[in-house]
Amino acid sequence: MPTPEGPADDYDAATVAEHDDLNPDGPDHDYFRALADDLAATCITDLGCGTGILTVTLTQPGRTVTGIDPSARMLTYAAAHPGGHRVQWRHGTSEQLPPGQDLVLMTGNIAMHILDPHWHTTVCDSAATLRPGGVLAFETRNTTPPPSTRTTAVPSRRRGGSLAAA
Numbered sequence: 023m024p025t026p027e028g029p030a031d032d033y034d035a036a037t038v039a040e041h042d043d044l045n046p047d048g049p050d051h052d053y054f055r056a057l058a059d060d061l062a063a064t065c066i067t068d069l070g071c072g073t074g075i076l077t078v079t080l081t082q083p084g085r086t087v088t089g090i091d092p093s094a095r096m097l098t099y100a101a102a103h104p105g106g107h108r109v110q111w112r113h114g115t116s117e118q119l120p121p122g123q124d125l126v127l128m129t130g131n132i133a134m135h136i137l138d139p140h141w142h143t144t145v146c147d148s149a150a151t152l153r154p155g156g157v158l159a160f161e162t163r164n165t166t167p168p169p170s171t172r173t174t175a176v177p178s179r180r181r182g183g184s185l186a187a188a
């Protein structure tokens with residue numbers, strides 16, 4: 023999926039509309055939901071939330087969930103999801119991260135599309151927003167199988183303290 027650099031480069035409506043069919047809920051989302059529960063996370067940000075297909079499922083009483091994306095079209099679509107009203111949507115990138123997060127997620131193949139110097143900024147901003155013991159979790163995808171095949175999520179864990187020191 024291309025990365026929009028600004029409003030003029032936003033995704034077209036058709037691409038947004040087909041996103042959830044091409045990237046449905048599955049074991050990768052189960053992993054991130056379980057991680058949130060394991061951490062007893064009360065503040066979670068889904069950075070690069072896209073259509074919010076995972077974001078809305080992270081909401082529960084006593085938990086604040088934020089979805090951030092630079093695509094206005096993605097965010098508009100996300101807010102219209104059932105449960106979208108329970109998420110705080112922010113337009114932008116890592117500079118929009120709220121403080122005091124227990125968990126920052128970057129799901130789908132987003133981590134493979136943010137290149138330096140943006141990647142460095144994204145990781146530093148994430149480290150700065152995490153509470154002590156907070157977790158930044160992201161996945162990369164195995165691109166060896168045929169592109170038409172849903173690839174395997176390989177989530178990674180980094181502790182906030184380690185990131186800050188990196």
Ligand SMILES: C[S@@+](CC[C@H](N)C(=O)[O-])C[C@H]1O[C@@H](n2cnc3c(N)ncnc32)[C@H](O)[C@@H]1O
Binds near residue numbers: 072128
């Ligand atoms: C492949 S989609 C993944 C969406 C969602 N995380 C998912 O798994 O369904 C990648 C998303 O990352 C967003 N994005 C691109 N560059 C970004 C950046 N520098 N920071 C945050 N999000 C970004 C795009 O607008 C797009 O919505």
